[in-house]
Amino acid sequence: MTITQLQYVLAVAEHQNFTKAALKVFVTQPTLSMQIQKLEDELGVRIFDRSKKPIQLTETGRKIVNQARNIVNESDRIQDIVDQQKGFIGGTFRIGIIPTVMPTLLPMFLNNFIKKYPKVKLNIEELNTDTIIERLKEGHLDAAIAATPLEMENIKEQVLYYEPFVAYIPQSHRLSKLEKLKIEDLDIDDILLLEDGHCFKDGILNLCKTSKKSNDDHFQLESGSFETLVKLANEGLGMTLLPYLHTLDLNENEKKNLKMFQEPVPAREVSLIYNKSELKIHIIEALKNTISGVVKGAIAFQNVKIISPLSQNKSKKK
Structure with missing residues (x-):
């Protein structure tokens, strides 16, 4: 049994196709098939059921894949140890960022990070939280930036910043005359929300559960972007809540419609998350330090x- 054979097994398990797996690991399809067959013969079991399309793992194969992933990760740790010892920060690093953080945070830190760590190649994807968790568990992401706490087993969270909720209330709205809002002022029936799948929407629903006016059964309108929500609010279709960093890009007239909450200000926690067995801790620390440095100047709350x-509101004070 070799590490290379286990890498081939993981590639086939991921792509459920020998040809695609061979392309992934840069070998010919006959070479990959021969090595997996050799491993199966040595173990005396079938890892893959080749009679099914696409190829499926056998029951024993699923257990072997789980263990193979651990073994390959641990073997990679040797190079990681050497890199850290040499003080080398480089290589490919795959990171996912949730849609409600990506457009505001990425421009703030990316240029600084690239200049400071030119040998790191960041592969960045915009993904929702569920997809991020799945890819972290499967080893397809090295880290991610998401709203927390997530309370996921084997997922570690390092807090980057706390981002307040800010209300966007047009002049025609019933709450426009208030200087600062209380959570009790909110009425879920006239809050414009993001579509399902956005964790910021879940945070708003959790926030409104503390209000007597909360009603989860129906909403007026939902959209895929904060920009659209602001435009809808400007048309008199309700109010909305925005993450603080999104308010910095509003024009001067729109900023007049912003209302802060009374203290303690409701906020979301944004963290760098990764698998507890993650290898590239030196790059994770470099990312954390870079992001914390640039955000600290923008958010002073x-x-x-x-x-x-989370679906069940578990709030904490900072």
């Missing part, structure tokens, strides 16, 4: 109440 993105 201290007295905030963290609103969880």
